[in-house]
Amino acid sequence: MNLSAETLEKIDATIAQFPQKRSATLPILHLIQEELGHLSLETQEWVAEKLGVQPIQIREVVTFYPMYREEPIGKVHVKVCRTLSCALSGAYKTCEKLEEKLNCKRGKTSADGNYTIEFVECIACCGSAPVVQVDDKLYENVKPEGAEELAEEIKKMAAAEATNAAETPQPQTPAYFG
Numbered sequence: 001m002n003l004s005a006e007t008l009e010k011i012d013a014t015i016a017q018f019p020q021k022r023s024a025t026l027p028i029l030h031l032i033q034e035e036l037g038h039l040s041l042e043t044q045e046w047v048a049e050k051l052g053v054q055p056i057q058i059r060e061v062v063t064f065y066p067m068y069r070e071e072p073i074g075k076v077h078v079k080v081c082r083t084l085s086c087a088l089s090g091a092y093k094t095c096e097k098l099e100e101k102l103n104c105k106r107g108k109t110s111a112d113g114n115y116t117i118e119f120v121e122c123i124a125c126c127g128s129a130p131v132v133q134v135d136d137k138l139y140e141n142v143k144p145e146g147a148e149e150l151a152e153e154i155k156k157m158a159a160a161e162a163t164n165a166a167e168t169p170q171p172q173t174p175a176y177f178g
């Protein structure tokens with residue numbers, strides 16, 4: 001498994017904070033997901049070995065908490081709140097519009113790998129319902145009729161991600177070493 005030296009260092013430092021290694025499970029999974037984007041079965045086995053537990057014990061944690069992912073996600077992660085205030089304000093229609101404009105079904109990643117759309121529960125911004133979170137950015141009052149505009153912005157984000165990725169020097173290339 002390819003983790004950066006920085007993440008490996010953070011993992012060891014995190015484990016050292018707990019009297020029992022297994023208590024570090026959640027923060028370690030966060031650290032790894034932050035870098036790799038998801039937690040594959042191979043990754044979970046690696047964590048299990050690192051913490052001296054069975055792989056199933058790590059899988060139980062990964063599949064229990066909705067913030068962990070076993071599958072890779074798209075370049076842009078779109079989360080539409082569907083809890084009461086948002087649902088009553090049109091979140092379902094907003095989500096359908098985003099699905100249509102981004103050509104991506106909720107719960108799935110688009111075929112081009114650009115978007116993942118998910119329904120999520122309350123993200124604590126109920127007064128501005130319906131609310132959509134795109135990566136780390138929150139969009140409030142996203143009525144169905146405003147979803148088209150948001151979809152356009154999301155498309156630009158995916159395009160910018162692709163450009164950034166193309167410009168990031170790859171390991172073992174001259175550009176990587178400056």
Ligand code: FES
Nearest residue numbers: 081086122125126
């Ligand atoms: S119900 Fe959507 S943010 Fe709370």
